[in-house]
Amino acid sequence: MRRVIFWIGVAIILFVFIFPIAWIFVTSFKGRTDIMVPTRLLFVPTLENYVYEFWKMPLLKEMKNSAIVSVISTIFVMAVSLPAGYSFARFNTGEGHLLFFTLTTRMFPPVVAAIPFFFLFRDLGLLDTHLGLILLYLYFNMSFATFLLYGFFREIPEELEHAAMVDGYGRLSIFRKIIFPLIVPGAAITAVFCLIFAWNEFFFGYIFTRTVARTVSFGLISHWGSVVVQWGPMAVGVIFAILPTLIAGWFMQRFIVRGLSFGAIKG
Amino acid sequence: MLNQGDEARIERLPGEFRERRPAWQVLTSEKYIKWFLVIPLLVVLGVFAFYPLFYCLYMSFHEAILIRPPEFLGLDNYRKILHNRLFWNSVGRSASTVVVCVGIEITLGLGIALFLNREFRGQNIVRGLCLLPLMVSPLAMSLMWKYFLEPQFGIVNVMLSWIGFSQVAFLSESGVALYTIMFMEIWKWLPFSIFVFLAALRGLPKDAFEAARVDGASPWFTFKKLTLPMLKPFMMIVILLRVMWLIRLSDPLFGTTQGGAGTEVLDWYIYRIAFIRFDIGEGTTLALIALLMTIIIGAVLFRQLIKALGAAR
Known part of the structure; x- marks a missing residue:
């Protein structure tokens, strides 16, 4: 019973x-x-909704744009966050203040960044370009990635490095040969989270792109015309917007809670 | 084992023989490596965190509408906003969203976690399925629910009509729309608190509960005196993160009410002033005030979290 x-x-x-x-x-x-x-x-x-979405609407192009921007921005984020996370974890650089400041960038209303960058990007010709969006997503994901990687680096025992130092390795080669292979799983988890966040991001894509670099989320909202809502095509759009993240989420399920809580909970 | 001082001494030795080392070696030396590694981060922070901040600070003291050159105003923008009822209304809406959503997510999340906290067949599949709403993008989520909640043919209204209720315009009736937004947020984020609490419950020390059982403590007493205090740090983490995210709520509004029907929360108000009215002076001032509020609330909650972590140890 x-x-x-x-x-x-x-x-x-x-x-x-x-x-x-x-x-x-x-x-x-x-x-x-x-x-x-x-x-x-x-x-x-x-299949009429699918046909409409892929032939009449730029869904395919939007997905390509979202993919390009997500992947390249994630590579940038890792290039910035891996060394920084290591530095914070091993040397406590900035006694925690710098790490905390990095974290507070997540509290900024996106509008704080959007207004100045809108004018800056307009002057630099970065509006509606992939590069512009990549830079914004670098800013958007960096604090999260740094914090999560910081947690992963702290789990690597320091003794390994001392042993390598006794063997005469320099700091850089220790990072390359000893730390890096150990951080790969953590870095992969962090990278997938950055990809998901970038793919799901809406506001910057909405403000900073028009036609050339427009993202999946931007495309979704364009089904909502002033006259009618195209429900069918919108459902197709929603599916392709959420499918990649759902698949990623299924394979990452053991790490989702840890990732979303900035590594605070090891679920 | 080497300690900090030894490392520094070893590093200094060869330096005494050589006068100057190439820049690359200096940067990667024991002394500077830690700063060398954060250079990219500092550059990105400099460009992407400080520039907007100073731009907003500058603009907030000016009258800047559309593309007209900014005119110095002093503190007028701040005065205007703090006396504006629309601003305080939006703050109030954000506050009630935060309170309602976090309250429900914590209680319901803890309840479901306690319910699911056992070994059962297929638990990994159930777990994986329950986590899926977390992966859905906020905008797609809002569009999905917009279809389900449509007044004429939305499935929710159809179901309501089966049990004798009349149609509800969930997203266009003021007084209802804000609660609909809250509901969507809760749907998406409830799994987060469920699984945080599940992880916490699995990590609880078994012997304390064994002792309580041997002493004949009632389940309710055990829950109140043992489980709850041990879960407090986890509760604080959920509260801290969810409050921070809910203050920044705006994505679902783009797909649904567009700030209408009494759903203009704080970030939507800022968006409207800055990007629809194009009042840059007032917009940036609002953004700064919102940032300040967030940091204060964040700092208070962070304190509580640290305290809870200390007490749990």
């Missing part, structure tokens, strides 16, 4: 979290009229 109640509870929890996501998948195969009848479970599935 208690088992039954338990499984009913699990079913309710799963229903609440999964049903909306599953339902939007179902909806994407519905034609124009079926969409207005959400309870109609037996309907003729159609």
Whole structure:
């Protein structure tokens, strides 16, 4: 009896979290009229929304833009955050103040950064370019990545480095030959989180791009015209906006809580 | 084992024989390596953190609308905003969003975590599925729910009509819309608190609970006197992070109400002033005030977190 109640509870929890996501998948195969009848479970599935999204709308281009910007900005973030995280973890650089200041950049209202950068980027010709967005996402993800990597570096025992130092290694070669192989798993987790955050980011993409570099999130909101909402194509857009992150999330499930809590909780 | 002083001495020895070393060697030497490694970070911080801050500080003392050259105003922008009812209304909405969402996420999250805190078949699959809402982008999330909550053919309204309720315009009726936004936020973030608490519950020391059971303590007493105090640091982490994120709430509004129907929270108000009215002077001032508020709240909560961590040890 208690088992039954338990499984009913699990079913309710799963229903609440999964049903909306599953339902939007179902909806994407519905034609124009079926969409207005959400309870109609037996309907003729159609690919018209997919055809519309990929041939009439620039969804493919938007996905490519989002991918380019996410990947390159993540590489930049790692180049900045790996050495910095190591320095904070091993030498306590700046006695914690610098690390804390890095963290506070996350508290800035995005608008704080958006206003000045809008004018700066306009003067530099960076509006609606990939590079402009990459730089913004570097700023956006850097504090998070540094903090998470700091936690991973702290788990590497310092004795390893002392041993290497006795063997005559310099600091740089210690970092390259001993620390780096050990940080690869942590760095990979951090990188996937940066990719997810960059892919999901909306505000900067909305303000700083128009046509050339526009992202998936930007494309999503353009279905919402002043006259009609194109529900069907929007469902397709939503699916392709969330599919990559859902897949990443499934494989990362052991690390999601740790990542989102800036490494504070080792779930 | 080497300690700091020894390392420094070893490093200094060869230096006494050579007069000057190439810059690269100096930078990567024992003394400077730690700063050498944070140079990229400092550059990025300099450009991306200080520049906007000083730009906003400068502009906040000026009247700057559209592209007209800024005119010095002194503290007028600050005075105007602090006397503006619209600003305080938006702060109030943000505050109530924070309180309602964090409150529900903590209590419901803890409840569900206690419920799920056992070994059962397929627990990894259930866990993985429950985590998925966290991965959905806030904008896509809001558009999804916009479809489900549509007044005429949204599935929620259809279901409500089955049990005899009349249609609710979840996203356009003022007084309801803000709660709808809160609901969406809770849907997305509840898994976070559930799994933080699950991780915490798994890490609790077993022997203390064993002792309580042997002494015949009731489950409620054990929960109140043992479980809750031990969970407090985790609660503080959830509160700190969620408050910080909820203050910055604006993405779901772009897909749904666009700040209408009584949902103009703080960041949307800033966005409207700065990017729709294009009042840069007032916009930057608002941004600075919002930043200051966030830092103060963040610092207070961070203190509490440190205290809770200290007490738990």
